[in-house]
Amino acid sequence: MIWAAQLDEIPATIAARLDLQEAMRFLLEHHEIPVKVTEGGDRRARRKAILDSLFAGTLTLEAAIAETERQLARDDSPHRTSNLVFASGWAKRLIYTHTNVFYCWAVLEALLASSATRCFVPHATTEASTSACSRLLAGRDHDAKELRDRLMQSYVAKQPVRAPLVPNHPHCTHVVAPVPAR
Numbered sequence: 001m002i003w004a005a006q007l008d009e010i011p012a013t014i015a016a017r018l019d020l021q022e023a024m025r026f027l028l029e030h031h032e033i034p035v036k037v038t039e040g041g042d043r044r045a046r047r048k049a050i051l052d053s054l055f056a057g058t059l060t061l062e063a064a065i066a067e068t069e070r071q072l073a074r075d076d077s078p079h080r081t082s083n084l085v086f087a088s089g090w091a092k093r094l095i096y097t098h099t100n101v102f103y104c105w106a107v108l109e110a111l112l113a114s115s116a117t118r119c120f121v122p123h124a125t126t127e128a129s130t131s132a133c134s135r136l137l138a139g140r141d142h143d144a145k146e147l148r149d150r151l152m153q154s155y156v157a158k159q160p161v162r163a164p165l166v167p168n169h170p171h172c173t174h175v176v177a178p179v180p181a182r
Contacts, residue, residue: 003107006124007096007173008061010103015057023106024055033098033155036085040078046071051098064095093170100167101155104176108148111178119144120180121166124173133168141179 004013014021028051038044050071054064068091074080087093111119121137128134150165166174 001178003177004103004175005122005177006126006175007100007167008126010099010175011054011057011061014055014103020103020106020110021055021057023109024102025052027102027105027109028052028055031156033101034158035094036079036082037072037077037090037094041076043072043077047094047098051095051102054095054099055102061095061099064099065091068095097167097170097172100172100175101151104166105148105151107176108144108151111144111176112148116178117144118142118179119147119176120178121174122177124175126173131169131172133164133166133172133174136164137166137168138174142176144176147176 002013002016004010014024028048032044038047047068050059050064050067053059053067054061059067072091072094074086077085079085108119118141120141121133121139123134123138127138146163147166150161150163153159154161154165166172166176168174
């Protein structure tokens with residue numbers, strides 16, 4: 001089976017793995033990841049439509065970023081004056097983070113459904129070796145349920161998580177995968 005080893009491999013992986021693509025789209029449809037940039041009017045629905053098109057393979061990562069900048073621009077946001085909400089690179093951060101969250105969540109659910117209790121976080125070539133996720137997560141096995149619960153607590157429930165999770169920060173390129181055969 002094909003699994004992504006880092007963020008930039010997710011689109012090709014879900015193009016080949018329709019089960020993961022369908023799982024990501026299901027999670028997107030049934031769960032909200034609240035963020036200030038999508039507050040107001042139908043902004044959440046627009047973000048979901050963009051992500052769904054990305055997950056379905058009708059948009060590339062770059063095209064999804066451009067659509068996000070266009071459809072979720074500051075103009076109709078209640079936070080339009082906030083440079084914290086609309087910091088430089090906000091659209092790329094949103095697309096990358098949410099793609100990673102939904103991919104990792106789908107993988108963790110698939111592993112747990114197959115009775116696997118452990119997962120693996122591969123090293124990501126684009127991640128600094130000094131980052132907390134590289135030091136504390138990459139190259140190691142982890143409890144799959146624990147990582148899934150942390151992901152949901154942090155991204156869905158918006159509650160602080162003091163332990164490392166994947167993705168661990170807005171620019172995190174780590175993903176989860178099955179434990180490699182040894």
